Amino acid sequence: MSMFGDGLEAAVQKAFTRPAPKSAPARxxxxxxxxxxxxxxxxxxxxxxxxxxRYVKDQIKKPRPDLAARLERExxxxxxxxxxxxxxxxxxxxxxxxxxxxARMGYTAPVGTTDExxxxxxxxxxxxxxxxxxxxxxxxxxxxxxxxxxxAEALRETYFQDGGRRAGSLEEVRFTxxxxxxxxx
Numbered sequence: 001m002s003m004f005g006d007g008l009e010a011a012v013q014k015a016f017t018r019p020a021p022k023s024a025p026a027r028x029x030x031x032x033x034x035x036x037x038x039x040x041x042x043x044x045x046x047x048x049x050x051x052x053x054r055y056v057k058d059q060i061k062k063p064r065p066d067l068a069a070r071l072e073r074e075x076x077x078x079x080x081x082x083x084x085x086x087x088x089x090x091x092x093x094x095x096x097x098x099x100x101x102x103a104r105m106g107y108t109a110p111v112g113t114t115d116e117x118x119x120x121x122x123x124x125x126x127x128x129x130x131x132x133x134x135x136x137x138x139x140x141x142x143x144x145x146x147x148x149x150x151x152a153e154a155l156r157e158t159y160f161q162d163g164g165r166r167a168g169s170l171e172e173v174r175f176t177x178x179x180x181x182x183x184x185x
Contacts, residue, residue, distance in 0.1 A: 002144035003181055004151060008134060011097065011183035013076065015087035020079045024063045027075045028055035034078050045070050088139075091185045092132035098125050098184040099151065104177035107160060107170055117174055122159060130154035131185075148175055 021027045031041045038056065042049040047067065054060045063071060091097050099122070106117025126134075134150050142150075152175035161167045 002147065003178060004134075004144055004147035005138050005142075007181050007183045008138045008147075009076075011185050012084050012087050012135075013079075015083055015185060016080050017083055018080065020075050023061065024068065024071060025055050025058050025061060027071050028052060030075055031071075031078070032056060044074055087185050088135050091128065092135055093128055095131070095185060096126050096128045097131035097134065098123065099155070100180070100182045100184070101151075101178060102180040103175055105155070105173060105175055107156070107173045117176070119177070119179070121180075122155065124155060124159045126154045126158055130158065148178075151175060 021030050028041065031044070032038055032052065035041050035044060038049050038052040042052045045052070045067065051060070055063075102119065102121040104117050105120050105122075130150075130153075134147065134154070137147055137150055152173045155175065156170060156173040157163065160170055160173060
């Protein structure tokens with residue numbers, strides 16, 4: 001995934017009410033229940049059906065690192081879907097989303113303005129419509145570049161233009177060299 005996609009996913013996961021299963025056998029049993037069978041889990045993880053069955057019966061307890069990562073990712077993706085949907089809905093309708101970033105930012109504006117990009121540390125509460133655009137794009141599998149562009153547009157409107165009260169002629173915000181990025185719902 002991407003820095004932006006992972007950041008949005010981490011923000012949504014903070015809303016979880018119960019921790020996801022920790023051990024490999026428990027994660028495997030959870031996936032078997034979710035996907036309704038060992039064959040589907042085996043296909044999703046790229047392993048044999050027999051291997052899945054051995055995890056379910058606690059005959060194997062420690063997966064190799066690449067399988068452990070795939071297993072964790074698949075469980076996290078499916079964990080508490082209603083809680084995840086409620087957190088996204090709240091951010092997109094009333095709550096908005098907070099972006100905390102340290103990155104190089106500059107902008108395109110008419111001649112005579114200071115548009116040099118420089119490293120800035122910003123913590124900005126984005127209104128619900130921007131949260132909705134970011135979360136919808138992330139959920140539909142948008143790439144890093146698209147999510148970065150949406151975040152830059154949101155920062156332009158919210159931070160640089162202050163909702164239309166200043167810098168009305170600002171055309172584009174450049175958002176590069178991201179050192180730190182965190183989202184909070």
